[in-house]
Amino acid sequence: MRRVSIIQGEHRVIAEPEVMLTTVLGSCVAVCLHDSVARLGGMNHFLLGEPTAGHDVRPEEMQRYGVHAMELLINAMMQAGAKRERLCGHLYGGANIVAGLGAIGSSNAEFARRFMQTEGLEVRHCDLGGTSARKVEFLPFDGKVRSIKVTDAPLEQRPQRIATNDVELF
């Protein structure tokens, strides 16, 4: 079994057996999407739901928001052969681990639920909230997922640098 780790701000779509997508979550949320007909699945891992009004966000920070992470994941799933109407999702994370950081986890969990409902995507399983970190393991070919609560999990890995990818034409 080949293991592919996803860190904050990333997404990955896999259409082959014997591959496991995995991530470790605290207040972040990971959404696993699966198309049982096309036999492929994908996972993302985002830090925050969506920018709030008046929040001055730097361009490189935008990729960490769920509203974009979800679009990238759905686009990648469809490019790989999935059909939007067949997608079903599993939602994980959104824990409130560190006291004093407010309810970032709850807000992320709420975003994930709301996004799936707004977009009309079926939710198969939710394991959101609480105060424990989670390790998520997803078999994208089969659509099987499990999340394990961990008390001594390493901190969520953050990306070293998010590349911007602009083309100058205008």
Place this chain on the structure above:
Amino acid sequence: MPAASAIKVMVVDDQTSMRAMIRRTLQDLGFRDVRDKASATEALDDVRANRVHLIISDYNMPEMDGLQFLQEVRKDSVIGKTVFIMLTASAEKEIVQKAAEMGVNNYVVKPFTPAALKEKIERVFGALS
């Protein structure tokens, strides 16, 4: 200096959440007349019936994608000159070049900040008031 409130906008994206976010961003920038549609086909019918000054459209959409939509707009004798800004989820150079050849006015790579969207709109309309 054009007033943002006087510019009529059509936002086209297959994702409801993204349309809502773009609408909010435009409203924060002072735009008041913003309509949105989930598909290029619906948007074409709508803007033909009730013209807009600016179309902001996603590229990656099922059925009619952003390039096909742009082509339909440009060949229409009535709405052919409408300002068209394309949103792409990644800066795929070939798509951007093709869009430029087809007469797109500008493009924005998602994820984008409100400032980036404003800058691209201002490059076409001039500084907004």
